Amino acid sequence: MTNTLLITGGAGFIGSHFTKYWIATHLQDRVVALDALTYAGNTANLAEVWNDPRFRFIPGRIQDQASVEWIFKTEKITRVVNFAAESHNDRSLLDPGALIQTNVYGVSVLLEAARKFGVERFLHVSTDEVYGTTDTGVFKEDDPLLPNTPYSAGKAGGEMVVRAHHVAYGIPTLVTRGGNTFGPNQYPEKLISFSLTRLLQGKKIPLYGDGSQRREWIAVRDHCAGIATVLEKGEPGQIYNVGDHNERTNLWIMQRLLSELGMDERLIKRIEDPRGGAHDRRYSMDTAKLQRMGWKPERSFDEALSATVRWYRENESWWRPIVESEDYQTFVRRFYGRYLGEDL
Numbered sequence: 001m002t003n004t005l006l007i008t009g010g011a012g013f014i015g016s017h018f019t020k021y022w023i024a025t026h027l028q029d030r031v032v033a034l035d036a037l038t039y040a041g042n043t044a045n046l047a048e049v050w051n052d053p054r055f056r057f058i059p060g061r062i063q064d065q066a067s068v069e070w071i072f073k074t075e076k077i078t079r080v081v082n083f084a085a086e087s088h089n090d091r092s093l094l095d096p097g098a099l100i101q102t103n104v105y106g107v108s109v110l111l112e113a114a115r116k117f118g119v120e121r122f123l124h125v126s127t128d129e130v131y132g133t134t135d136t137g138v139f140k141e142d143d144p145l146l147p148n149t150p151y152s153a154g155k156a157g158g159e160m161v162v163r164a165h166h167v168a169y170g171i172p173t174l175v176t177r178g179g180n181t182f183g184p185n186q187y188p189e190k191l192i193s194f195s196l197t198r199l200l201q202g203k204k205i206p207l208y209g210d211g212s213q214r215r216e217w218i219a220v221r222d223h224c225a226g227i228a229t230v231l232e233k234g235e236p237g238q239i240y241n242v243g244d245h246n247e248r249t250n251l252w253i254m255q256r257l258l259s260e261l262g263m264d265e266r267l268i269k270r271i272e273d274p275r276g277g278a279h280d281r282r283y284s285m286d287t288a289k290l291q292r293m294g295w296k297p298e299r300s301f302d303e304a305l306s307a308t309v310r311w312y313r314e315n316e317s318w319w320r321p322i323v324e325s326e327d328y329q330t331f332v333r334r335f336y337g338r339y340l341g342e343d344l
């Protein structure tokens, strides 16, 4: 069967990789990417598929009901994959209310359009951060949600709206909860992309607190393949963890980036933790439910990390205009000014 996918947030980091992945692997399908092109959206991420007749890009916000309904109607959308979100914890700490519009209300608008026009599947992309933090063990899909930052609270809120639409209206929803994702085209604000682009500019990198916070890392391509598996084979109403069990401390990640670049550890600047008590100590997920559907991560963490370092080295033309933009510099000044001082 031929499907038309609505991929929201398709110009962002994971959404653009997913769009390219789907176009390359589902030759009968069409993809419509809807993206508000916020500071994090970048049409250059979609250059590979831009002229493909099976691809269409529409600029717009998911909370704009009239535009969303027009897209469902004119494009005859059969499947939705919702990546659109304000996705940064640190920005969410500066402006906690702003993300509710996209991460909660926008999800409701999409679901309402799905209810009105009917879809075969509605997949909502969420995060392991909704579980909160755990010092031991692994999160399972039916564990309670205990988000600790405005970002993760907004993502948890979005999930609740998805759940209610499944229960109350029978919308065939699916939710994925992905781990910390890395790879090419990641906006330079998250640990790996932020640190890499700073090091490549000869700047110091800030280590929050003692750097012992542990994250489970997954290569973007494996995360996309996990989402695709859930979209094809998942059971409506269900939630699936997507993780790769590559648990590393933030300090380990920084040391590894420095060694890849042949740089000195003195470029690490230890700062008081800007997230304070909201900084989750550890995430770790049980992924047996997804693996039972045949998915497994295919990239070695070491190789994917080296490839990411290479990509940022070779694609300065992608990240340089971003780090020199006013929006970016304002954020860095607002968030890191008091911690980095002369090393800003």
Ligand SMILES: NC(=O)c1ccc[n+]([C@@H]2O[C@H](COP(=O)([O-])OP(=O)(O)OC[C@H]3O[C@@H](n4cnc5c(N)ncnc54)[C@H](O)[C@@H]3O)[C@@H](O)[C@H]2O)c1
Pocket (backbone or CB within 6 Å): 008, 009, 010, 011, 012, 013, 014, 015, 034, 035, 036, 037, 038, 039, 040, 041, 042, 060, 061, 062, 063, 082, 083, 084, 085, 086, 087, 088, 101, 102, 106, 125, 126, 127, 128, 155, 177, 178, 179, 180, 181, 182, 187
């Ligand atoms: N990056 C990670 O490590 C990670 C891990 C797990 C889950 N996720 C989730 O995956 C999704 C994508 O994350 P990402 O890292 O690619 O984020 P990103 O910030 O790179 O991309 C988000 C995209 O959404 C767009 N967008 C924002 N608000 C919008 C709106 N109102 N309407 C339409 N488009 C809008 C932006 O322009 C951008 O292109 C998010 O939902 C995020 O919560 C991310």
